[in-house]
Amino acid sequence: MKNCEYQQIDPQALSTPTPTPPPHAAAAESGNEQDKKAKRPRRKWEVFPGKNRFYCDGRIIVARQSGVLPLTLGLILVTSGLFFIFDCPFLVKHLTGCIPVIGGVLFVFVVITLLQTSFTDPGILPRATPDEAADIEKQIDNTGNTTYRPPPRTKEVLINQQVVKLKYCFTCKMFRPPRTSHCSLCDNCVERFDHHCPWVGNCVGKRNYRFFYTFIVSLSFLTAFIFGCVTTHLALRAQGGKGLVFALQESPVELVICFFSVWSILGLSGFHTYLVASNLTTNEDIKGSWSGKSGAEDTTNPYSHRNIFINCCSVLCGPMPPSLIDRRGFLPTEESAQTSSAEVETPSLAAKNEINVVGGSSQLACGLQDSPSPVPAPPNSHQNSSFA
Amino acid sequence: MSPDIQLEHSASLANKVFIQRDYSEGTTCKFQTKFPSELESRIERTLFEDTVKTLNNYYAEAEKIGGQSYLEGCLACATAYLIFLCMETRYEKVLKKIAKYIQEQNEKIYAPRGLLITDPIERGMRVVSFECAWLCVYACKSISMGEKDGGRREEVSKQE
Numbered sequence: 001m002k003n004c005e006y007q008q009i010d011p012q013a014l015s016t017p018t019p020t021p022p023p024h025a026a027a028a029e030s031g032n033e034q035d036k037k038a039k040r041p042r043r044k045w046e047v048f049p050g051k052n053r054f055y056c057d058g059r060i061i062v063a064r065q066s067g068v069l070p071l072t073l074g075l076i077l078v079t080s081g082l083f084f085i086f087d088c089p090f091l092v093k094h095l096t097g098c099i100p101v102i103g104g105v106l107f108v109f110v111v112i113t114l115l116q117t118s119f120t121d122p123g124i125l126p127r128a129t130p131d132e133a134a135d136i137e138k139q140i141d142n143t144g145n146t147t148y149r150p151p152p153r154t155k156e157v158l159i160n161q162q163v164v165k166l167k168y169c170f171t172c173k174m175f176r177p178p179r180t181s182h183c184s185l186c187d188n189c190v191e192r193f194d195h196h197c198p199w200v201g202n203c204v205g206k207r208n209y210r211f212f213y214t215f216i217v218s219l220s221f222l223t224a225f226i227f228g229c230v231t232t233h234l235a236l237r238a239q240g241g242k243g244l245v246f247a248l249q250e251s252p253v254e255l256v257i258c259f260f261s262v263w264s265i266l267g268l269s270g271f272h273t274y275l276v277a278s279n280l281t282t283n284e285d286i287k288g289s290w291s292g293k294s295g296a297e298d299t300t301n302p303y304s305h306r307n308i309f310i311n312c313c314s315v316l317c318g319p320m321p322p323s324l325i326d327r328r329g330f331l332p333t334e335e336s337a338q339t340s341s342a343e344v345e346t347p348s349l350a351a352k353n354e355i356n357v358v359g360g361s362s363q364l365a366c367g368l369q370d371s372p373s374p375v376p377a378p379p380n381s382h383q384n385s386s387f388a
Numbered sequence: 389m390s391p392d393i394q395l396e397h398s399a400s401l402a403n404k405v406f407i408q409r410d411y412s413e414g415t416t417c418k419f420q421t422k423f424p425s426e427l428e429s430r431i432e433r434t435l436f437e438d439t440v441k442t443l444n445n446y447y448a449e450a451e452k453i454g455g456q457s458y459l460e461g462c463l464a465c466a467t468a469y470l471i472f473l474c475m476e477t478r479y480e481k482v483l484k485k486i487a488k489y490i491q492e493q494n495e496k497i498y499a500p501r502g503l504l505i506t507d508p509i510e511r512g513m514r515v516v517s518f519e520c521a522w523l524c525v526y527a528c529k530s531i532s533m534g535e536k537d538g539g540r541r542e543e544v545s546k547q548e
Contacts (some may be wrong), residue, residue, distance in 0.1 A: 112468040126512040135406045156409045314453050316460025320477045324512040
C-alpha cells in the first residue's frame with residue numbers, strides 16, 4: 001500500500017549538496033557539529049570567484065591590483081593643495097574671491113567621482129551556475145543525444161539588422177551578452193566593457209562609465225583652471241617687478257604637473273566625448289568593430305541612436321542599472337561550512353555528466369539562494385536565513 | 389537514502405528550463421517569448437507568453453530613456469552622484485515590482501502546476517528559469533516505517 005505524501009520542497013534542495021548519507025543528516029539534526037563548523041554566516045563577496053578585493057564588508061569593490069590609484073589621488077591632492085596654499089591668497093587679493101570657491105567645487109567633484117569610479121562595481125556579470133552551463137552545452141547537440149561538450153566559440157545574433165557575434169566565455173561558462181568583454185586583470189565579464197583603467201584601479205563598464213566620464217571632464221577643468229591661475233599668478237608677480245625667473249621659483253611643482261597633465265587629460269576627455277556622442281566603447285573603437293576595419297563590409301554601430309544628443313543622454317543620463325553580483329548577500333549556512341567545491345547531486349538524474357563538465361566551479365557559481373521559501377528574495381536584502 | 393522510500397520526479401521536467409535573452413533590439417533586457425518544448429505538457433502557451441511579455445514590459449519600463457530618467461541623471465550629475473547613496477533609483481523600484489509580480493505568478497499560476505520561476509536578477513539577468521517545484525514522496529511496503537521515514541525525510545529536506 002502506497003502512502004503518497006505531497007510536500008512542497010525548495011527547488012534548491014535538489015541542488016544543494018548532499019555529500020553524505022542520512023547518518024550525517026541525523027547528526028545534523030542535533031545541530032552541535034554543524035554549529036561549530038559554520039559559526040558565522042558568510043557573505044557572498046567572501047567566495048567571489050573573480051580577482052577583486054572587497055572592503056567594508058563588501059560595500060567597496062576594487063580590482064586586485066590597485067594600479068596607480070594612490071598616485072592619481074596623490075597627484076590631485078598635492079597639486080590642489082599647493083594651489084590653495086600658494087596661489088589662492090595672492091589671487092584673492094589681486095583678482096577675485098571666487099577663485100578658491102571654483103577651485104574647491106572642482107576639487108570636490110574630482111575626488112568624489114574618482115572614488116566612485118574606483119569603488120563601484122563596473123557591471124560585473126556573475127558566472128553561470130552549473131545548471132545553466134550544462135543547459136548551454138546541451139542545446140548545441142541536435143542529433144537527439146544528450147551529450148555535454150564545450151559549445152562553439154561564437155554565436156551570431158541579429159541586433160537592429162546588424163549581425164553581431166557573441167563569444168562564449170570559457171571562464172564564466174556563458175555566451176557573453178553584446179558589448180560584454182572579459183577583463184583578464186579582474187577575471188570577470190563586464191557589461192559594456194570600456195577598458196581597465198590603471199589610474200583608477202578598476203574596470204570601466206556600464207555602471208561606472210558616467211562616474212569615469214564626469215571624473216575626467218571635471219579633472220580637465222580643474223587642471224586647466226589651476227594651470228590658468230598659476231600662469232596668471234606668475235604673470236602678475238613678474239609684472240610686479242621682481243622678474244619672471246624669481247616668480248617661477250616659487251611655484252614650479254604645480255606648473256610642471258599641470259602643464260604635462262592638462263594636454264593628456266584634455267585629450268582623453270575629448271576622446272571620450274566622441275565615444276559618448278557616437279555610443280561607442282573604447283574596446284569597440286580600438287578593435288574597429290563598427291568602422292569596417294575588421295574586414296566586414298558595411299558595418300554600422302547597431303547601438304547608436306543616430307542622434308548625438310540622444311546618444312549622450314542615454315549613456316550619461318540613462319537609468320542606473322543595479323549591481324548583479326550580490327556582494328552583501330549571505331551564503332546558505334551549509335554551503336559556507338564546506339570548503340571543497342560543491343557537487344550538484346540530484347537523485348535519479350544524469351548529474352554525473354554535469355559534474356564532469358563543470359566540476360570544480362566555485363560555491364558562488366552553484367546558484368546560491370538565501371531564502372528558504374520557493375520564491376527567491378530580492379538580491380540586495382540582507383537576510384540571514386538559517387536552514388537548521 | 390532509505391531504500392524504503394522512492395523519490396519520483398516529474399518526468400517531463402527533470403531538468404531546469406532556461407529562457408535566454410533576446411538581443412534583437414540591442415542590449416536592453418528582454419527575454420525570448422518562444423515557448424520551449426519541455427514545458428508543453430506543464431503549462432499553457434498563452435500563460436507562459438503572458439508572463440514573459442509582462443516581464444519584458446517591466447524591464448522596458450525600468451530601462452526607458454525619457455523625461456524622468458534624464459531628470460534623475462542630471463540631478464545625480466549635479467550632486468556628484470552622491471544622490472545614488474541616499475535615493476532608490478527608478479530601476480530598483482521596478483525590480484521590486486518585478487519580484488512581487490513573480491511571487492504572485494508563482495503562487496497563482498505556476499506552483500499549482502508544479503513549476504517555479506526564478507527572478508532573473510538572481511541569475512545575473514541572463515535567464516528566466518523554470519524549475520520543478522514538487523517532489524512526490526512514496527513510502528512503500530511497511531506503512532509504519534514509511535511514516536517514520538517520511539517524517540525524517542521531511543525534516544531532512546527542511547534542514548537542506
